[in-house]
Amino acid sequence: MVYKYKKLFEPVKIGNVEIRNRFAMAPMGPQGLGDAEGGFNQRGVDYYVKRASGGTGLIITGVTFVENEVEKHEMPGVPCSTYNSIHFIRTASEMTERIHAYDSKVFLQMSAGFGRVAPPLNENVPPIAPSPIPNRWVDVTCREITKDEIHHIVKMFGEGAVNAKRAGFDGIQIHAVHEGYLLDQFAISFFNHRTDEYGGCIENRLRFAREVVEEIKKCCGNDFPVILRYSPKSFIKNWREGGLPGEEFEEKGRDVDEGIQGAKLLVQYGYDALDVDVGCYDAWWWNHPPMYQKKGLYIPYAKMMKQAVDVPIICAGRMDNPDLALSALDEGACDMIGLGRPLLADPDYVNKLHLGKTALIRPCLSCHEGCLGRMVKNGSLNCAVNPEACREGINFLTPALKPKKVLIVGGGVAGCEAARVLKLRGHEPVIYEETGRLGGNLIPGGVPDFKEDDRALIAWYENTLKDLGVEIKLNTKVTPEVVRNSSVDVVIIATGSKPKIFNLGDNSKVFAAADVLCGRKQIGDKVVVLGGGLVGCETALYLKKIGKKVTIVEAMDSLLALNGPSCFANMGMLLALIPYNHIDVLTSSKAVKTTDKGVLVNTEGSGKREIEADSIVFAIGYNSNKELYNSLKYEIPDIRLLGDARKVSNIMYAIWDAYEVASNL
Template identity: 50%
Template sequence: MKRYPQLFEPAYIGKVKIKNKLSMAPMGPVGYADAFGAFNQRIQDYYVERAKNGVGLIITGICNVDMGTEGMPTAGLPCPTSNPIAFIHSTYQMNERIHAYGAKIFIQLTGGLGRSALPGFVSKNIAPSKQENRFNPNIIHREMTKEEIKTLIQKFIASAVIAKKSGFDGVEIHAVHEGYLLDQFAISFFNHRIDEYGGSLENRLRISTEIVKGIKKVCGKDFPVSLRYSLKSCMKGIRQGGLPEEDYEEAGRDIEEGIEAAKLLVEAGYDALNVDAGTYDSWYWNHPPMYFEDGMYRQFGEILKRHVDVPIILAGRMDDPEVAVSALGKSCDIISYGRPLLADAEYIEKLRTGRLDEIRHCLGCHEGCLGRIGNAPVSCAVNPACGREKIYGLEPATVKKNLLVIGGGVAGLETARVAAIRGHKVTLCEKSDQLGGNLIPGGVPHFKRNDHKLISYYKRQLELLNVDVNYNTTVTKENIHEYNADIIVTATGSTPKSIDFEGVQASITADQVLLGKIETKDQVVIAGGGLIGCETALWLAQQGKKIAVVEIAKEILGGHGSLPHMNEYMLLDLLKFYHIDIYTNTSIVKTKENSVEVKQGDKIFELPAQTVIISVGYTENDKLYKELSELDVPVYNIGDSSKVHNIMYAIWNAYEVARDI
């Protein structure tokens, strides 16, 4: 019997029947184009894998209709018009495979980035009107000519014709969405043109309406055209997002204009609206970090359902099936999953068969997907094989061995999972009575709840794979021989660093507070403004405590770029919203009974502090590895015990080692 049967009833976009109400959201295939602008084999396998596991509709990531418009590198994105024959050859065979599983597929077509281009990614800096770049205000984008606009529209139409020949079931136009080039035309904040492509709302939408009318004319009225659509810009100004909790004046497209725009676009011929909110100036809305609640776009879908009569596709942290079911009919007609399908290609099939405890959930970290753009193609922090399903999958081990994994943190758990899948006999020893390591305190704040879901996933996987898990077990050099191991993997993690300040207050670490071992008072100073220190500050501030963060470096969070942009921007905005005081270039001199004395340059002053928390990083626990490294069997050291890093590298390094044992 199907679980959540409402999700598995058919849906329609125009006359195209979709076998269920579950769609794969478009996620940019940067780096997945071949030299001809066609789909390379990796991205073909990536989409087929999701079709095989039950997705009803796949909407590809953006494919550029013309690489020359902005001078984008050939391998930047797939492009139907670069070499139409090569493009058709690659995608036609992919679509045949996808259709074999009963899935449908739309190609998403984009006109480019405009002012939202990452510096250096394009050679021609253009925009609807003269604008400064989103990321670097020193880069100025010139106004597009009318001839360039007309050419771009024709490229969309030509790309749709090529897509239809390639066997795609429809196209999605990446237009009034996220502050990309075509959305910049639609938003008066960015569009200052005085010709027929600027001024009134109808004029600002003209490029998008002419595209759909042109496609319908050459591809036929029954060839479905969806629109990626951000109802609201959620921006206070240039490079200023507005938080969900915040009361602010909308600088971009507000809801009232969003409703009117949707009506005009549907009237022009769009068959569905794929809905979200935000722009590059409020980037965390389009690519929500863990700080958002589940189902964050439902309010926007519900509004549009009252005003247009085409299907609404809706994503936005919908991986709780109860949230998804509650959204159907009221907020949307099709549920869209993005990062959940990166994290677990089998997500839909596990949902259908009720194996919810086997789902590997997205953490909202962006480290493996958008955080890597510019350096590597889209993948996933918790799923190293994502985007390289065939070339980096798991094969049975030729020789089955006894493998001892020491440490039950995320690196040890991934090692045990992968090795057991490959057929090795795996024993995992954990010195405490819990699995999860540093994810246990790290997952305490509500916004980090999926960290604990990841631990639960691993526990279930080790059960299914018959891994021998020994709790409260300490492995030493003296007793290692008892395990008769052919291979040893140490994954003994890391320990929070501590500082004993001069003064009266005892040093406590963030993990002690997160685990409830020590209760904080109302006025708290946190020494250390890294990710853990700042997230602990946010968690305590959300409880009503007054927090100050003292960071010895010139910037918190490791400096700009240390985190994926959307996570960094939202966390910084949240720290400000919750009135958390940030002191950079500052150090604690000594503690007093209800304050700390700090030094900032030549200035010494006091901050109120009834509790002082230390969050200044972690130290590798590599002692056991060093003791065992001279044994006559291979010994590998992975995770934080090798090098303190993030969850992604703990999992990825573990996968790499266990994949080749």
């Protein structure tokens, strides 16, 4: 029998470096993985090594800076190969040696800087940029970088690359003529208004990027590969305003024709491969695609690059479906598959695929809660579904000293994660689930077509628990008496939460979002969704997509003001999709009562109005369901409360809390 995914495991060359398979770990911000001297801390070393041991052929590190004078960076932020070169080489050498033990290669991603997309460190130090243009995040005009500063940065690229080569890196990735970072700002005429040799025609705007690769080749030799992160299209409608999939608009950034022209020049200048995506900080949901973007969204652009230049093309962007990845190679769209967040979720992705264990690959949700969201809010890279990500030397499971029998009430995410961890450690967990399937609130949450990975996570828990031999009792309601009569050592209550609903008078056409999403309640063609948080907005978008006329009524003065995504890419795209899909919105508004025609709504400042509706859908949050826990907490010696039953939150904290408790029982 011919192995279906054989092509994904064939070797490929970038320059003279042979990579054992077609998988590259896409670069992701390494916040929390560097130390105060610009080296890799132990977390960073363990993190990258784990992805190599999981079978990934090429590891590309997250961004590292080449200097800390022209653009100041707080330390420790991310590694810097020139800040303390001896220390960098020492810490990086440990990492590259261990990565090479698994026959993987590793490239260091080096950055010229963030430019206008960096939040100002303080109001007296404006960010740099090619020209005096607006900062992405705040109302500040950037300072134009000087030619001497450009020359300094170029020189530091050479020095940093020498240090990387000494530390055992197999090549360099340049960050980046993509996403609107500093090199990209020079390349895009919308940002670059210079009249010197670094502005004007496309050759001048790419001069900075050209000088970088030429300096590295001069310092490290032509046989030391240098690849480029490259976006052939920006999707910029205007300052801080991005285009949506399928939307017609005038491109203010780099469009495809110039993207092809630029790619040809960059390869001519000496870049050995292009790592392709699209987007910009002004359209961040392209570079960091949420679940609202389709799988494989960069494939058409990668194929354009493949047809334009004769160097290897890497394509990432929700490429975790192996059939999609294989088809991209077969149709000549790319030479390598970039996996970013999927390798956060499951560092053993490649090995599991090679062994045919695809059902046991833990899926990425494209939620950005643990990765980009936490990087922005907490300064650390993590993963919502994998509590061990970036904590490999801290969060790891050890065998139980004394195996225990554990009764778990509730088969939602928290209950499933607790059972998984307990079983791996040698305990004997049993899940009791009142309904006919596992998943809890993931079941209604996974109904919309754009939430396919929520459904995949349920399937992963089902398959994983079956593979581990965890006993599961479905359609089994647990009463206090059942618990009292059980002969177990520990009881875990993970009974989840219940939707909030309040009385609107005639409640015959009032439904909880979960009941509507699961098809337990049928609704009419005109729907009012009460609540403009994450559940409300996603429910509204789903209902609109199936043909309903939808109005969102939100008590706050804006959508997603409470319980929105923590990552701006997700939040920004969802907020843009609401008006794009012609969903009506009333903010600072509250439903008063149902009427014969619909619902009466009181809007702050404009009074009451009647909205015509066949159905009113509640999406105003959840209340913890801890009745069983409260009835037993003084009777059971060792009883734990997990997930929404403890505190209503999101998938990430349900998983993380369950992992924490179960790993220490």
